[in-house]
Amino acid sequence: MDKKIEKWINDVLTSMQGSQRAKPKTELFTKINNQFINEKVIINSKILYKYAIVAICLLLMNSITLVYYFKHHQINTENVTSLDAYNKALTNNSYQIY
Amino acid sequence: MKKTNFLKNETEIIKGLADGNEKALVIFYNIYSEKIYNTALTYTRVVEDAEEVTQDVFIKVFKNISKFKHNSSLNTWVYRITINASLNFLNKKNRFNIFKNSINTSQYINFQHPGVLLENKENAAILYRIIDCLPKNQKTAFILSYIEELPRKEVADIMQNSLKSVESLLQRAKKNMRFELKKNYPNRTKF
Numbered sequence: 001m002d003k004k005i006e007k008w009i010n011d012v013l014t015s016m017q018g019s020q021r022a023k024p025k026t027e028l029f030t031k032i033n034n035q036f037i038n039e040k041v042i043i044n045s046k047i048l049y050k051y052a053i054v055a056i057c058l059l060l061m062n063s064i065t066l067v068y069y070f071k072h073h074q075i076n077t078e079n080v081t082s083l084d085a086y087n088k089a090l091t092n093n094s095y096q097i098y
Numbered sequence: 099m100k101k102t103n104f105l106k107n108e109t110e111i112i113k114g115l116a117d118g119n120e121k122a123l124v125i126f127y128n129i130y131s132e133k134i135y136n137t138a139l140t141y142t143r144v145v146e147d148a149e150e151v152t153q154d155v156f157i158k159v160f161k162n163i164s165k166f167k168h169n170s171s172l173n174t175w176v177y178r179i180t181i182n183a184s185l186n187f188l189n190k191k192n193r194f195n196i197f198k199n200s201i202n203t204s205q206y207i208n209f210q211h212p213g214v215l216l217e218n219k220e221n222a223a224i225l226y227r228i229i230d231c232l233p234k235n236q237k238t239a240f241i242l243s244y245i246e247e248l249p250r251k252e253v254a255d256i257m258q259n260s261l262k263s264v265e266s267l268l269q270r271a272k273k274n275m276r277f278e279l280k281k282n283y284p285n286r287t288k289f
Contacts, residue, residue: 009279012228013272015221016245020213024135028149029127032156033120039160040118 108172116164126159133173133246134180136213140241141184143209143226147191155183174255177248181238181256224279231278236271239264 107125114122131152138151158179166175214222229237235257242253243264254264 005280005283008283009276011218012221012224012279013244013275015218015225016211016214017218017247018215019211019218019222021132021136022139022212024131024149024152028131028135028152032127032153033123035153035157036118036120036123036160039157044118 112163112166112172115160127156130173130176134176137177137180137241137246138184138187139211140226140229140245141181141188147187151180151183151187154187155180158183170255174252177242177246177252177256178258185234228275228278232271232274236267236274239267240271240275243268 111122111126111129115126134155135148135152138155139145139148142148142151155176159176166172170178209223209226210219211222211226229240232240238257239253242248242256243250248256250261250264254261257264259267
């Protein structure tokens with residue numbers, strides 16, 4: 001009786017030996033492929049957003065730099081203009097000594 | 099030479115998936131879909147649930163493939179995701195299964211693996227019921243070793259255990275299963 005039980009137990013424990021793998025339905029690939037494409041779109045969108053943020057940051061930095069440059073250049077131009085006037089005044093003929 | 103070619107292909111598959119290459123998806127699906135589906139089916143015992151878990155695993159792979167660090171083989175990584183996804187699915191199903199779906203419960207209890215040899219069908223059905231008596235780690239070790247028929251070393255890598263731990267888990271699993279089977283021998287026809 002024990003031998004019979006042992007045999008039965010061994011048969012149960014080894015019952016999956018030699019079995020074939022179950023195949024999923026063919027529609028499953030279609031579903032997975034669609035999700036793969038959606039994931040690709042999401043990933044591409046995220047990359048696009050990142051590039052857009054970088055571009056905006058660069059534009060902002062350039063704009064700030066330009067504004068600063070023109071403001072600073074304007075002040076310098078004013079200084080040059082007054083210096084020019086001063087130099088002109090010095091060389092003016094009306095200041096003839098003789 | 100063959101091993102080098104396989105590794106080269108694995109790297110190309112990983113890169114292809116990360117780049118969104120559909121050819122890489124086809125290759126990956128052909129290699130892994132049956133492995134993932136069969137493991138999920140062993141855990142869930144319902145075809146629709148196994149398909150849902152399989153889809154879930156593929157999505158997780160797509161989302162995380164660029165973060166794959168090659169600490170293990172792609173095969174090991176995919177099996178790990180599959181087991182975690184299957185266990186999470188079962189936990190979620192049990193938690194929210196307030197109104198038990200009698201069709202699914204019946205399918206679970208009377209599960210017949212579609213690929214088993216005809217002469218083993220009855221015993222295989224009993225095997226799947228007895229597996230449920232095992233603690234989680236013993237069950238995983240048994241499924242990977244005796245149903246997925248993976249080498250012990252690979253099972254150890256998947257479970258992130260030593261080879262010795264896996265051997266110990268398998269010994270205890272078989273001991274527990276033998277005890278349950280012996281106990282139920284008189285009622286074996288009613289299984």
